[in-house]
Amino acid sequence: MQRSGEDFRTIWLKPDDRSVVQIIDQRLLPHEYRVHDLRSWQDGLVAIADMYVRGAPLIGATAAWSLYLAALHGADPASTVREAAAALLKSRPTAVNLRWAIERTLALVDQAAPGAVLADIIRADAEAICDEDIEISRGIGMHGVALLEAISRQKAGATVNVLTHCNAGSLATINWGTATAPIYFAMQRGIDVHVWVDETRPRNQGSQLTAWELAANKVPHTLIVDNAGGHLMQHGEVDIVITGTDRTTRCGDVANKIGTYLKALAAHDNGIPFYVALPSTTIDWDSRDGLMEIPIEQRDPTEVSDIYGICNGEPARVRTTSANTPISNFAFDVTPARLVTGLITERGVAEASEVGLLDLFPEKRQR
């Protein structure tokens, strides 16, 4: 990810002070870019619970770095790490990567040789977790960019218009993102690319995060309301849709931010390829029928009624509805595999089907 021409990640050890981990306070984006210092594991806990950071990979990495801070500052490092781990686990109970990162770190603590410096071990592993995540994004980018290159060739080098929904970007990972990785790779290869950014109601991750990071990376983009994508597709203004996913079933059904299904329908109706970019860790190999089996979280109605922005130069939150308007707020929907052209994973692009996925992940075949 770029900012002011400088390359960076979403979480890093402060260059001149190894006792400080730094993150971007994403709650303030796009209105303010503020680097936030984590000086203790409690700081990390707050950053996760209060959503300074979001996105499963970044949440996991922040937990690992928090455990490093626990080991560094604890009088008894092992017991401080265990105490921190218990607290961190509860901070965002539904985030799969959070549990995964914490369990991985605790295993290291259990296996550490007597006298080993736990902080060094955990720091090295937190670095590894971040590096591995970047490698996954890089794999997705490498396989996905081939799709954009093919469209660019078909269009004789004219602009490739990508539509995306929500933020499956660098800000949700360590770097590159998932849905955005092919776009950043395309920029590096000189492909003329332009991104339609869905606002993504109710939390506006598109207008507040994706638009911000595309601007920071100098990717040409245009913000649209979620209602507009169908119209653009009808008029030839979209060449490909790429979204992320929160969970994908063994058969290729895709749960993602609410509204993704509507874009998949419009892409299908207009003969436009609809791809989903995902780390293979988000495939739920035990689930087949996404519509029947994936529970859809309902979230706080104030996410719909209240909006955060800038008023006279100051941050402000306004209520847009009547105080007593009944509101439903479903967070995700499921796009059936039949509407998904392909799944872009770190191992390659799979057909959205059990056969397609097992071709890439033969170790998941059931005996």
Add this chain to the structure above:
Amino acid sequence: MQRSGEDFRTIWLKPDDRSVVQIIDQRLLPHEYRVHDLRSWQDGLVAIADMYVRGAPLIGATAAWSLYLAALHGADPASTVREAAAALLKSRPTAVNLRWAIERTLALVDQAAPGAVLADIIRADAEAICDEDIEISRGIGMHGVALLEAISRQKAGATVNVLTHCNAGSLATINWGTATAPIYFAMQRGIDVHVWVDETRPRNQGSQLTAWELAANKVPHTLIVDNAGGHLMQHGEVDIVITGTDRTTRCGDVANKIGTYLKALAAHDNGIPFYVALPSTTIDWDSRDGLMEIPIEQRDPTEVSDIYGICNGEPARVRTTSANTPISNFAFDVTPARLVTGLITERGVAEASEVGLLDLFPEKRQR
């Protein structure tokens, strides 16, 4: 329309003072209900231009009532009416009903017998314009409610869930609305009805107007983001979709608020009937292919970036995006006739096709 149990229209002559026309200042909804007095044709001009009133039928009626005020107060009524008409015509240049109402009034002025009291003639006609509009809405309601009754019977009296997009309600007309008329009729007939109200970005007519008027009329309803309708349809939570339209072609293609097409796709994918309610005056008999022939207006980007609401009890406008985010703001999209189950008009429900429409409107057959 009801408020506090009292029946009223969106524009009316003040009961105890015939020199004052009253409207609701819709700019303040849903946060404040304020009746606004029009005491001169210039007041009417401001009300139209600054969007105290919106919706084609209501704009037309407001223009007619403004010309009444011009005749009432003008030293030379005929010339004052002509002066006012010229100014009003420019206030919202694209509104078809505005021109229609003004031309109708000017014809009355031209035909008036010498010595006739123009103000009386124009007042009577403004009343007639409003009464005719109500009759159209009543016709739509009467034909549309049959669809809801049939669903209610099929469901053995269980709740009929209607999804609507934007505001094709009482507030856009004189009373009853178009898409809402069948719903209000259903309430009167004791049908158990519930409405999913699309927020309708970017101008939020759903959350700010439709939710308000449904609440005022005690219609059970739930606000959702525009992204949510597909998910609800996948899970059997929507029985019928009814929207309004800004223009319908001879062949049944429907231009309406941006995002309507996405809901039509989702309804089609889930076998849910998708109806469009319209006064026959909005049928463009000279146009066939909506996608090719209906120009789609692009509006001010600030409609997307800025949101009006209440902050600490006070009205406030916040900017939700970065100041320099590029934005496209298409106001309408076109839903192809193949996705429209039927068109609910004041004469009956037509198939969305040339054959269907000409069955109801045989006078439009080409020689």
